[in-house]
Amino acid sequence: KNEVEQSPQNLTAQEGEFITINCSYSVGISALHWLQQHPGGGIVSLFMLSSGKKKHGRLIATINIQEKHSSLHITASHPRDSAVYICAVRGYDMRFGAGTRLTVKP
Amino acid sequence: NAGVTQTPKFQVLKTGQSMTLQCAQDMNHEYMSWYRQDPGMGLRLIHYSVGAGITDQGEVPNGYNVSRSTTEDFPLRLLSAAPSQTSVYFCASSYNGEPGNTIYFGEGSWLTVV
Numbered sequence: 001k002n003e004v005e006q007s008p009q010n011l012t013a014q015e016g017e018f019i020t021i022n023c024s025y026s027v028g029i030s031a032l033h034w035l036q037q038h039p040g041g042g043i044v045s046l047f048m049l050s051s052g053k054k055k056h057g058r059l060i061a062t063i064n065i066q067e068k069h070s071s072l073h074i075t076a077s078h079p080r081d082s083a084v085y086i087c088a089v090r091g092y093d094m095r096f097g098a099g100t101r102l103t104v105k106p
Numbered sequence: 107n108a109g110v111t112q113t114p115k116f117q118v119l120k121t122g123q124s125m126t127l128q129c130a131q132d133m134n135h136e137y138m139s140w141y142r143q144d145p146g147m148g149l150r151l152i153h154y155s156v157g158a159g160i161t162d163q164g165e166v167p168n169g170y171n172v173s174r175s176t177t178e179d180f181p182l183r184l185l186s187a188a189p190s191q192t193s194v195y196f197c198a199s200s201y202n203g204e205p206g207n208t209i210y211f212g213e214g215s216w217l218t219v220v
Binding site: 033094097 | 141207216
């Protein structure tokens with residue numbers, strides 16, 4: 001069993017829909033990162049969380065340390081949000097989820 | 107500000123050949139790392155460095171060497187390429203190894219070993 005599990009693996013949405021991507025982990029962590037990988041391959045950091053909630057534009061990330069769970073929400077989704085979203089946890093070292101492929105259709 | 111620069115972007119190797127993937131960052135970051143990304147799997151750490159002259163193994167180090175002679179550069183060497191090393195490779199850096207630092211990734215290097 002992977003130490004970092006993401007769900008769903010694939011997600012297709014219509015433009016404007018509210019999106020939720022989930023991340024569960026089984027190891028003790030110091031921080032959790034949400035990353036976005038564009039179709040061309042580049043990876044950018046969206047959020048770093050150690051507790052609570054963070055918001056940046058239409059993106060919201062939450063973490064529940066006790067339940068070892070984090071969610072990434074996208075409000076009013078847009079086709080440009082189409083990407084792979086990756087959850088990564090930092091404990092002793094960095095462990096990554098396999099990613100959630102999001103496609104937003106116009 | 108270039109960030110993290112990886113070269114080459116694409117490479118095809120024959121089994122047994124050696125090559126070096128280059129990685130450079132211009133942010134004066136102490137921590138640099140190499141990952142490989144395979145279909146259906148998360149990124150996996152190959153090697154990392156916490157500063158010039160210091161390197162250590164990650165989760166999947168076999169078949170790869172690294173060195174860190176300067177703060178800026180962290181090349182990854184494939185000693186004798188094998189088809190199992192066909193993958194997408196990412197170099198990353200952060201200010202130091204602390205968990206809360208933002209991670210910056212290169213654009214990736216697509217390697218095929220035939």
